[in-house]
Amino acid sequence: MTLTRWNPARDLLDVAEEMNHFMNNLFGDTARETSFYKGTWTPAVDISEDKDNFYLNVELPGMKKEDVKVSYEDGILTIKGEKKSEREEKDVNFHRVERTFGMFERSFRVPNKIVEDKIDAKFENGVLTITLPKAEEAKPKEIEVKVS
Structure with missing residues (x-):
């Protein structure tokens, strides 16, 4: 007899898989096209x-730089964009769709003063890299300790 360790998470994943299978059988592939599935990511x-x-290094696989917008206003950096679905095949039945598509928006409060006109954003190999230069008053200062 082989003993197998029970993993409660496996049972939950099995239930989720069965629900996905049930929904796909009930509604077909159109279930994936509803706003519930398209939602934000x-x-x-x-x-x-x-x-x-x-x-900031942002993973945006499968996107182009034209699909991404970066803005900075009042101490808040905002990144937004849309990853469009590549599915064009009408006569193809998908068995599993795990990639995420749709719109996204992320905002970050920048805790220190930065030099706004020197913010730089580069997009390469699916990674957006944003550099926010610190203003001089935000940079750490070394204080000399005097011995009395």
């Missing part, structure tokens, strides 16, 4: 900083 973002800049 949230791209992954890494935020870092060094002494001179803040950096």
Whole structure:
């Protein structure tokens, strides 16, 4: 007899898979075309900083730079865009659709003063990199400790 460790998450995933199968059988592929499935999505973002800049790296696979807009106003950086579905085939039945499509919008409050006219955004290999240069007053200052 083989002992198998019980994983409660596996049962939940099995139920979700059965519900997806049921909905697809009931409504066909049109269930994926409803606004419930198209809804918004949230791209992954890494935020870092060094002494001179803040950096945001945003994963946007399958998108083009024309599909992305970046704005900065009143201390808030906003990134928005739309990833359009590539599905054109009308006579194809999909068994699984896991890629995400639709509109997204993310906003971040920038905690320090930055040099607005030097903000830079580059898009390469599906990654948007935004550089926000810190203003001089926001950069760390070294204070000399005097011995008395």
